[in-house]
Amino acid sequence: MNVMMLLEMAATAMGDRVAVGSLDGGLTGDGLIGDAAALAGRLRASEAEHLVLCDEPGAVLPVSLFGAAWAGVPYVPINYRLADDDLRRLANRAAPALAVVDPSGAERLAGVDGLEIVERDALRDDPAGGAQPADLGDWPMDPDAAAVLLYTSGTSGPPKTALLRHRHLVSYVFGTVEFASAGPEEAHIMAVPPYHIASVAAQLSQVYSGRRIVPLPKFDP
Template sequence: MWAEGIGGWPARRARISPQRTALLFESEPTTYAQLARRIAKLASRLTAAGVGQGDRVAYLGPNHPAFVETLFATTSLGAIFVPLNFRLTAPEIEHILTDSGATVLIYAPQTAKVVEGLQGPTARLVALEDYETWLGEGAETAPEVAVSPDDVALILYTSGTTGRPKGATLTHANLLWNTFNLLIGVDVGGDEVTLVTAPLFHIAALAQTLLPTVIKGGCALLTASWDVDGCFDLIERHRVTWMFGVTTMYAALAASPRWPSADLSSVRSLICGGAAVPEELVRTYQRRGLVFCQGYGLTETAPGVTFLEARESDGRAGSAGVPVFFADARLDPPGSGPGEILVKGPNVTPGYWRNPHATAAAFTEDGWFRTGDVATVDEDGHFRIVDRLKDMFISGGENVYPAEVENILYEHPAVAETAVIGVPDGKWGEVGCAFVVRSGDVGGEELREFLLGRLAKYKVPVRFEFVEGLPRTASGKVRKAELRAGS
C-alpha cells in the first residue's frame, strides 16, 4: 500500500523490528520504535504549525537525528522536504527559502548566524535548541494522509557550479525505485552498520545509504562532521560494515599514517561517487582486500544511473559500471563515445521546481534526461565517465577532457589533488592549466614529462599552478568556475 509514501517507512520497519537500533548519534542509540514515535509527534507538531499536503519544510544543519525525523515527518504529511546546504551564506539560503516557499525552517545552532542574517519574510523558525520541547507537545498519533507515488517528496537544490541553484524535484516513486536499484546492486543486510558521514543534504548520502539502511532495518551511524581519524575510530569502535564517500574522503583515508594498520575487518563494502575516481585510488583499496564499488549518478536521478557491483569491481577499476536495474542510459551521439550520457527511468526527476524552462531544456524530445556528463562505453556496456560536457575544452581543434588528464596526474606519487581547466591561448585557442595540491616535492616540468609519456601532447597542460587546496562543493566536486575566474 502506497498511502504513506516514504514517510511511512520507519513506522513499517518498527512493526517488524521495533527494538533494532535505527540511528546512532554521538553514542546515543534510537530504536525503530522510538524513531517512529518521534516522527509521529513531529508530524503532529508540523500539522499544528499549518503544514499541509504540498507545503515545504526546510532543514538547515549538519547530520543529526532531527534531520532524519524532519525528512520522514514532512513526507508522511504529503509535504515536501527541502534539505539545505549548511555551508551556504545567508543570501544563498534566502534565495532557496524564497524559491521553494518553505513555511517552516528547522535549524541547528551552528547555522544560527546565517539564519539571523536572513532578510525579509521568512519561514517559521524552529531552533534545534527548542526542538525537543517543541516535539514534546506533539501527539503520539500522526495524521493520516494519502500520498501518491508521483507526489513530490524532496526539493534538492543543485550545487550551483554552473550558476544559480535550481530545485530538482524528486517524487516518492523516484526514491523508491532508486532504493530498489541500490538494493539490487548492494547486498544490504538487516545487520548493517552504515556510516553516514557525508552530508545528508547531498542526495547520495540520503538516498544511497540512509534510505536503504532504514528499509532493511539496519543502523545508520550519523556524524555531524568528517575527519580522517574520527572515521577510522568509528569504523573500529562500532564495527562499521558499509559507507559511502566521495573521492576526496577516500583519498584522505588512504594517505593517513593510520591506513596500513587501521582495523577495517568489519567493512563489507565501500561505495564512492560524486566525482570521477582515479584508478590508482581504487587499486589502493583493493590491495587492502576491500570491496570498492563505484557508481555514477546525479541529484536529478535520485541519484543512481550506473553501478559497478562488488563481484565486478576487482577487474574493472575506473569503470562506473553499467546502467542500474530499473533505468536505461545511452550516449548522445550513439556509439562507444565520448558522448553525453542520457538517462530514462522511474528514478528520473519530473523536473525543476517552478522552472518550466529549465525542465524543458533538460529533456530530449523523446523524454531522455540530459546529464551534461560525458562518458565512453566499452564492448561490455561498462560506462567510464570522461568529464562534464561544460568542462571539455578545444585545443588546436582537438577535444580535451580534463578528467582524463587528472586521472593520469593522480598516478604521480607527489600529487595529492588536482584539477585541470582550459585557459585562453593565442596560438591554440585554449590550453590546459593544472592546479595541483602536492604531497611531495615536484615541479611543473617533472609533471609535464610524466604526462608526455602517457598522453598525447595536446592534452598535456601548458601551465601548472601549485595550491594549498581546491575549492569544492559539499558533494566533493571541484568548483572549476572559481578556478577559471582566478586564472
C-alpha cells in the same frame, strides 16, 4: 505510495533495534516513528508547505525526512556551507516552511519571511512542539507527490530544483535493498552532507534494511 511505508515496515519488524546513533542511547525504530509522528503533527498544525533542513548529519535528519513525508510536505535540505545571502535566498524559495537548523543556522536565517525556525536540540527534545502527533498510517499516498526537493550547485547560474517524487524513492529502495537484511551489529557511517542525494538514499536504504545509521557531523582525520 509514500516513503513512510519504509519506516512503518522497519518499525513493525525491528522496532526495538537502534536505528540512529550509538547503541547506548540511540534512537530505536519505535522512537524514530514516534518522533516522525510528532513532527508530522507539528507541521500540519503550522502553515508550513516545506520542511527546510540546514544542519550537518545528525539524528534529526531521518526524523525530518520521515516527518515531512508523513505530513505531506517536501523535505528540503539546503547547503549550510553557502554564503549567508545565498543561504537565505534558498530558504526564502521554500517559504512558508518550518526550518530545522543548527545554532549558527538560526542566526543566519533569522528574519527570513515565512520561515519558522526550530533548533535541532529543541526539535530532538520536543518534536511535536505542543501539537498532536499524527496517527499511524495517516499519510498521503499520492505516488507523484514531491518527497524531496534538492537544489543544484548553481555553478552555471542560480541553483535549480531537482524534484524527487515518492514513487522514485520507494521504487529505488524496493529495487536495490533487501528488507531487514542487515544484522543488529551492522552500522552505516553517514558522513555525506544532508543536501546530497546520497544522504537521502542512505537514510531510506539503511532504515529499510535495518542497518543502524551513525551520523558523522564533521570528518576529523
